[in-house]
Amino acid sequence: GSKEVSAGQSGSWSAAATAGMGDTVHFRIKAFTPKYHGDKKVYEYKFVDQLDPGLTFDSSSFILKIDDELLTISENYTIEIAEQKATIILRAHASSGYPANAEVEISYAATVNENAQPDNGNSVSMSWTEFDPSTDPTDPDNPPVPASENLPVDVAASVYVYGFHLQKYQDSVDEEKFLEGAEFKLFDAASGGKEIELVQSTDGQYRLALGDExxxxxxxxxxxxxxxxxxxxxxxxxxxxxxFNPLKERVKVEISEENTLDGYLIDTINVVNKAGIILPGTGGIGSYIFYLAGGLLMLAALLYLLKKSRPASPKKVK
Structure with a gap:
């Protein structure tokens, strides 16, 4: 059997995918579920799918197929979801026309939630019960029994989530020059674009905002x-x-599977503010105030020079 994940409903399937909090990911289980095992007939197959706490089942999204034909819930299978565990019973014996060499495909969606970690695992195990086909499996004196051998091993898939560390400095990157008091927002573009809203989870820790947060x-x-x-x-x-002077442009943060370790960028995003005063740029009220102040100083200097250069009035002799 196999367990695969895709970040898109019709995307490529693999053993791992990347996603952010709030994103929907899709899982697919494939398994060989024949009608007989040796001289025993299968009564039912049981799949137990376990999500890590960072993933939430979409209970309405489950789809089961055998050889590309949709199965009907209750008639062909049942699903029970309890928190992070989904139990799926495939009713091989009770399903009319069940193929001798059936291959089942189980697919469903899950959401990456606020409990996500860098590696969010998802595992599934399969087992089955069987009986002697010459007997009645509904006879309480001769019930189906769990298969005693050849049980498949667990298979798993992972969803990876990422982040980065931010450090502010004054004048230069130096551990003795940490700078407090700045504030930032995160965007999806170098200018304009959409703000990516964050909430504070603990002191100094921020995560993607979800829902109405x-x-x-x-x-x-x-x-x-x-x-x-x-x-x-x-x-x-x-x-x-x-x-301190403001930054002239936004700071780029690029996250990939290659430049991260344990879910975070290997390199901290270091941001430096320089101390001092920046002269106002062209245009805007700041420029006019600057020019006005300069003009007044020049006028005062001119008046002073004129007054100083004017000849003194002769004194009257009585």
Whole structure:
């Protein structure tokens, strides 16, 4: 048997996929489920699918097929979901026209939730009960029994979720120059674009906002951001500590499977603010204030020179 996952409903299937919090991922189980095993007839197959806490079943999404034909719930199978475990019973004996060499495909969707970790596993095991075909399996004196050999091993798939660490410095990257008091927001573009809202989970820890949660700025200092898929993101400094110059552009954050370790970027995103005053740029009220102040100073200097160069009035002699 096999267990595969895809980040898209019609995407490529593999043993692992990447996703962010709030994303939907799709799982697929394939198994050989024949009508007979040796001289025994199969009564039913049992699949136990276990999700890690970072994944949530979509209970309405389960689909079962045998040889590309849809099966009917209750008539051909049953499903019971209890928190992180789904138990699927395939009723081989009770299903009319069950194929001798059946191959079942079970598919369903799950959502990456707020409990996600860097590696969110999903495993499934299969077992079955069987009986002597010359007997009646509904006879309480001769019930089907669990198969005693050739049970398949568990198979698993994983969903990987990512994040990064952010560190703020004054003037240069130096562990003695950590800078507190800045605030950032995360976007999906170098300019404009959509804000990727985050919530604070613990002190200095932020994750992707879900549902109706309202986003908050990233306070740095030191911060960790988690819950992201692979891709390119952009940090915008929205509040600058007093006495420091703002950043001129957003900071690029690129996440891939190759540049991460244990779910986080290997390299910390270091952001430096320089101390000092920046002269206002062209245009805007800041420029006019600057020019006005300069003009007033020049006028005052001119008046002073004129007054100093004017000849003194002669004194009257009485």
């Amino acid at each position: 309202s986003g908050v700025p990233i306070a740095a200092g030191t911060a960790s951001i988690f819950g992201l898929d692979t891709g390119t993101y952009w940090l915008e400094e929205t509040f600058v500590p007093v006495g």
